[in-house]
Amino acid sequence: MGSNSLVPFQDLNVCPELPATSTLLVPKIEPKLEPLDEPLPSPPAFSLSTPSPAPSPCPSSADVYSEFNRLSELFRSTLAQGLQGNGDMPFPPDSDPDSRALVPVDNPEAHLSNVVLMPRGSRKYQARSSELVRVMDLKPEDERYFRDLIRKTRMLFDSLRVYAIAVDEKQKDLMVPHRRPRADLKAAAVMREHGLWLNRDKRVVGDIPGVSIGDVFFFRMELCVIGLHGQAQAGIDYVPSSQSSNGEPIATSIIVSGGYEDDEDAGDVIVYTGHGGQDKNNKQVVHQKLECGNLALERSMNYGIEVRVIRGFKYEGSVSGKVYVYDGLYRIIETWFDVGKSGFGVFKFKLVRIENQVEMGSTIMKFAASLRTRPLDARPRGYVTLDLSSKKENFPVLFFNDVDKDHDPIYYEYLINTVFPPFVYHCGSTSGCDCVGGCVDDCFCAKKNGGEFPYNLQGILVRGKPLIFECGPHCRCPPSCRNRVAQKGVRNRFEVFRSTETGWGVRSLDLIQAGSFICEYAGVVLTREQVQVFTMNGDSLIYPSRFAERWREWGNLSDVFCDYKCPEDPSTPPLDFAMDVSRMRNVACYMSHSSSPNVLVQLVLYDHNNVSFPHLMLFAMENIPPMRELSLDYGVADEYMGKLAICN
Template sequence: MDALVPFQDLNLLPHPPISSSSTALLTPKMEPKTEPLDEDNLRLAQSPRHQPEILSSHSSHFPNSHLTQESISSDCESHVYSEFNRISELFNAAFYDRLSRLRSPESPSVPNATSPTPRKPDSGAIVPVPEGCNQASVSRSGGQNRKLDKRSSELVRITGLSSEDEGFFREVVRRTRMVYDGLRILSTSQQDAPASHLDGRRLRGDLAAASVMREHGLWLSRDKRVVGPIPGVYVGDMFLYRMELCVVGLHGQPQAGIDYLTASESSNGEPIATSIIVSGGYEDDEDSGEVLIYSGHGGQDKSNRQCAHQKLEGGNLAMERSMHYGIEVRVIRGFRNGVGASKFYIYDGLYRILDCWFDVGKSGFGVYKYKLSRIEGQPVMGSSIMKFAEALKVRPLEVRPSGYISLDLSMKREAVPIPVFNDIDSNNEPLCFEYLRSSVFPAFLVNQSRMVSGCECPSGCREDCLCAAKNGGEFAYDPNGTLFRGKPLIFECGISCKCPPFCRNRVTQKGLHNRLEIFRSKEAGWAVRTLELIQAGSFICEYSGVVLTRDQAQIFSMNGDSLIYPNRFAGKWSEWGDLSRIFPNYSCPSYPSVPPLDFAMDVSRMRNVACYISHCSTPNVFVQYVLHDHSNMAFPRLMLFALENIPPLRELSLDYGVADEWSAKPMICN
């Protein structure tokens, strides 16, 4: 196009009548639309130079990490997250629109701002990579000299990724989130460590983790400001903390509800909105899912109540300009969370801004409103899936009248029911097996359990007790039962210990508490999915079966029956809590050293829900070896933990190991 069409300042339109009692409030308090108000987030955004204190307080947890102030400062630039710079290699192949530059002051017509503005598919704010750009300069290993304190002003859209590229970026996001969770859990648990401060205040674990990762250049999408989908982030992904959205590049504002490129940064001199957060806490918002009426920012008091007219500037103007140019925005919805954080967030995909108008809000003041419609062809919204899963837990037969072959496969052996659902065929194989809540061990191991020594902690285990010493002088779980980091083996308190059942070192003995469902899948046969959010690092259930010695397994296999061999499970436990990208001298836990697991598990007649979990080389569940009822390290229990946040109705997956000896999952489970 020859020139960008100018826009009309909506502040010039007639404002709603204002009573004399409100004239003193005409000057609005202009600040970003906060979702929700969080002073710690604002302090983090305004004071980025406190991270070395946080790092030094965390390094004491790792005896092999000798991290000093000098090593941190020198490592900040060299430890840039170069992997994600591979995104730059794909810009030449992506579809970018080249547009005209900033319009001249004499631009002619002024459109009617009260009606939908003509859609312009092009915007000078979205620019292509220069044709002469050398790919070597933007390779994965490039960019180490680039500081990431300030976000890039280059606005790009990424399209046409191959399945291989999608898998690569998904793994990048996955590993970045694991580092974030590891730091967050560690910093939250260290209540007695030297406090990290911002203006004299202790920094929350989620903020501390984000701050450390920012200092080390591990925030994603900093080198490019991405319009549209973020590579590696899927519709329906859930985030427990607001700062995690910033870390993965989904929403770059720690506090503001509208993320946008300012006019001074944009190549065409106009602000462009890229994402919004909808939390349902604003009186003028109307959310029906596929269609959304979103109110602008400005004119609110400290309690987020409207006290003055809004102006067409900042994020408000950016939303109007994105509507004018037809630029899509990412929509993230926030929900109240009763399991740790004040809110959790779900990415619901891309929306198009259809209309913008100035209206009288419920408080009687002028408010800018934007009508957004979800772009077709995307996966189902994560928020809709979450609401559907909530209904399934309460009234399953009402929500899905047909398809259930059992409402509780465990027959009340578990604390929560395990339904079995099949709307594909008439197969009811899970009903043919006896449900086994925990593994059955040989008699000689049961006899050994009586000789195991225990701790003397009547009110709960302490850091200096016998069970802590077995684990190398530290407990494996935080007070909430979340696993700090994977280990070769974890010793939990057993029957000889004097500690109560609610001891923090008895996490896996409490059984299944997440609502799971076994379902029939066209791709994987029988599979397992969760009906609720499973937090990263939390215990799910035991992988149960009848334990066989080597001699027993050899005799049993002569009949042609398949067995589960625990030594074939991939060692994904080493990935959970791996902070080697933060602490240069970090080493994976090696204590206690576990001998080769020389046993098998028969699940051909007795099994539990875990036996139906599908195989995946990049799983969301991992196996952690645990001992609590005997001391023979060659026969641990197989406990399953979440490797990432698993949203409702998402399938669970395990890495069963050797591909040439295993099918998609064990033969008996198909």
């Protein structure tokens, strides 16, 4: 970061003292709390474990369970401590104290392990600073650095959370139905224990470097991890008076989620109700007082300090039932004491969005929702076709161009799956699993994947691997099997669009969760001999071997375990083939190249067992908001390879 980017905030001691306010004889208020993301479980016997290099493709049953038992012990030294520590950020107050600590599972077979990954040295929790700073005039390289830092931190959070769920699914007590482990709390606790939370050394006023307006979060804990909002449940984040340099509290961010009956949200203008005075049913039962977060908002208005606004609302399909969207910076321009709808006194704060910011993420999500049901009403001009796939995909692929008259994509035949040469299906083993009712932990296909399923029960990729074996036509398991994910096709509504910056691009009308399947990169596979003929004719081809191995980043826990090793099995030979997409292609071929992509390529086999010719399946590397462009790392982009050469 440039030396002039981090600017100390103005000395608040030189400002006028707090004016006298009337005193109300009311009970002491509590912080403005928000509903929990999901119910807390009963105290779990849980061990969050980290993967190790996968064993040979078909280990014995004993080896499989020995490996799992070994994994179950890896976080013992890290998670034996309580999660609360001496930090300033409380966990939800109504949770059982024991549920805040992660305790390892007593495993009678743990002594069979002969490989141990040592966690990084335990660190004392970093206390959150009260020093106010504003980040200004970042150079382009600084902006890229902080964006990548935020993306990496969020990816680690998601990787830990998804892996925690996978371990819980394997250890779940069948006597406790519908148990929903708080994997977000576990992931955040591990990251906090290892000093991986961001923006703890300074209290940032204004935008957090690396966080973009429109970024979407499924869990409140993720907001805490990156420092966007430092309270796990309170709606107002502020520097308390005991830590402030001038003895007055200062607010830095709020969450607007309609938790108070007197809240009014008109987008650019918000009337935000202060905290306190509510019962457990969110009904106002006593007067509020001008203290704590309420006083902090009033002081921020007095000193002209902007606050970050995060909106939380219910969202169908969200893993937690809610989403939180960062909508930018607001100024508090007015505050007053009023009688609320329940007849009790409440403090109200009028916030106005600062001008010249990009469009709010919550507005874009509402617009995308209208496109999903009534695209022509929401955007009457620009659509070339409402289904580029001609009903071949599970959901229509919209084609939108309001830039020019180029309608090129409609002239190509749409593929939903890669076309392999016939000989590919006659090579390799034809055996499959015998799991009639659904695959179990020790089935044949699980063993081929190193003794573990690549996806959790929600179909989310647990960690990237060199190759994934899904159940195929020779397996007896049903279509609903948890090991059949990528072969089922797209589950989101996509739109191919024309951009003045990247040419053709792809965006989703749905919110895509990190680790979820997107689509296949489909084309016609050519052997080496065929490639030579095509290149002599000047045709451009896709070379799968040149895609960057971004799968190594998903599920990478090396920041938690110093001895973590990226999976190397099941191994694959070099991908000695190319793909022709010059006449037949699918939606993936229009994705743009990026050195910081939000989509990764994962090799998958399911309809044949020839490891030399895998499918190129695409998965989300992060939560991708609706209408945000999808991007891939094509690796080497030249005249023989790359989206720009083919689709632009």
